[in-house]
Amino acid sequence: TPPAYSPAGTYHPKVIVERGSPLQEKEARIDVVAIPPSAGNDPPTANAGPGHSISISVAHNHTGGSASDPDGNLASYSWQLISCPTACPVLSGTVSGSLSGSSSAVPPSLNPPPRYTPTAAGNYVLQLTVTDSDGLSDTDTVTDTVVAPSFTFTCLDADPAAEPPDPCDVVVEFSPALLSLSTTAELVINAVGGFSSPVTFDVTGVFEDYPVGSPPIVAAIPGFEEYFNGNRVSSFTETSPYDNVDFSVIVSKLAADPKLDKIYTVRFQASGGSITRTLDLRLILKASSPEFQER
Incomplete structure (x- = not known):
């Protein structure tokens, strides 16, 4: 079994040769040069970057991807859309190219970056493939999410002191x-x-929950007047970019009960495009007689 030589370098082993009859031994010296094993090629690494939240019918430039290779042999890259909610849109911009033997690169930095225009809500999966000069490759995927155009609406701290502390509760104390x-x-x-x-x-209804806990019934609040942004109107339209809308009501003292708190529900409807939302505001009228409020 030949000996192992490590680390790399030059060695001078002694060799004994036996020959003839009777056996005779002779010594010889030789030079052995040990060299390191040839280094193997490691594959590159693809990084498709972070996902993005994008909008329907708005062109999206995908940025944030990168590639690296420990051997410094990056050769090329390519992008493609591999999964979409419906038929995948055309991927344009710089979707493939050479990386010229570098050890690291950021493919999307090429101008223009890969881009596409989503046509439906859902997930769009992009795949980045990078290849080195020896033909080894790596892939990575990233998911962009498209949210359908929509809106919600709520109250903003209508009465922080209300109990329970619901932002859509307002309290009236006479x-x-x-x-x-x-x-x-x-x-x-x-x-x-x-x-x-x-x-x-729009205000689509006013309901009374009285006594507390009973099923709501349609009610007419004495002296009830509604205002949007200080204007006494039955409806109000807000356009984009949206500002907060102030909704005010005026109620008569006749609406309150001397002894018991009364609760009314003011129901709003908000309509925009093909979307309609509803929201309930609780109007809490405290007992109007001071001696009962104190209790």
Whole structure:
């Protein structure tokens, strides 16, 4: 068994040769040069980058991808859409190219980066493939999410002191000197997916929950007047970019009960594009007699 030589270098082993009859031994010296084993080629690494939240019908430039190779042999890269909610759109921009033997690169930095225009809501999966000069390759995928255009709306701290502390609760407390009292709630539109249609607010009903816990019934609140952004109108339209909408009501002291708190539900409807949302505001009228409020 030949000996192993490590580390790399030159060695001078002694060799004993036996020959003839009777056996005779002779010594010889030889030079052995040990060299390191040839290095193998490691595959490159693809990084497709982070996913993005994008909008329907808006062109998306995908940035953030990268590639690296421990041997410094990067050769090429390519992008492709491999999964879409419907038929995949055309991928344009710089979707493939040479990396010229570098050890690291950021393919999307080439101008223009890979881009596409989504046509439907859902997930779009991009795949990046990088190859080195020896033909080894690696792939990585990233998912972009498209949210359908839509909106929601809610209240913004209408009455932080209300119990329970629901932002859509407003409390009215009368005093002997007041015959009517106003209170305000702030309505907030939250648009997603590039939604930008005008949104129209309406009050579609007022319901009484009295006594507390009973099924709501349609009610007419004495002295009830509604205002949007300070204007006494039955509906109000807000356009993009959306500002918060102030909703105010004025109620008569006659709406309150001297002994018991009364709760009304003011139901809003917001309509924009083909979308309709509803929201309930709780109007809490405290007992109008001070001695019962104190209790």
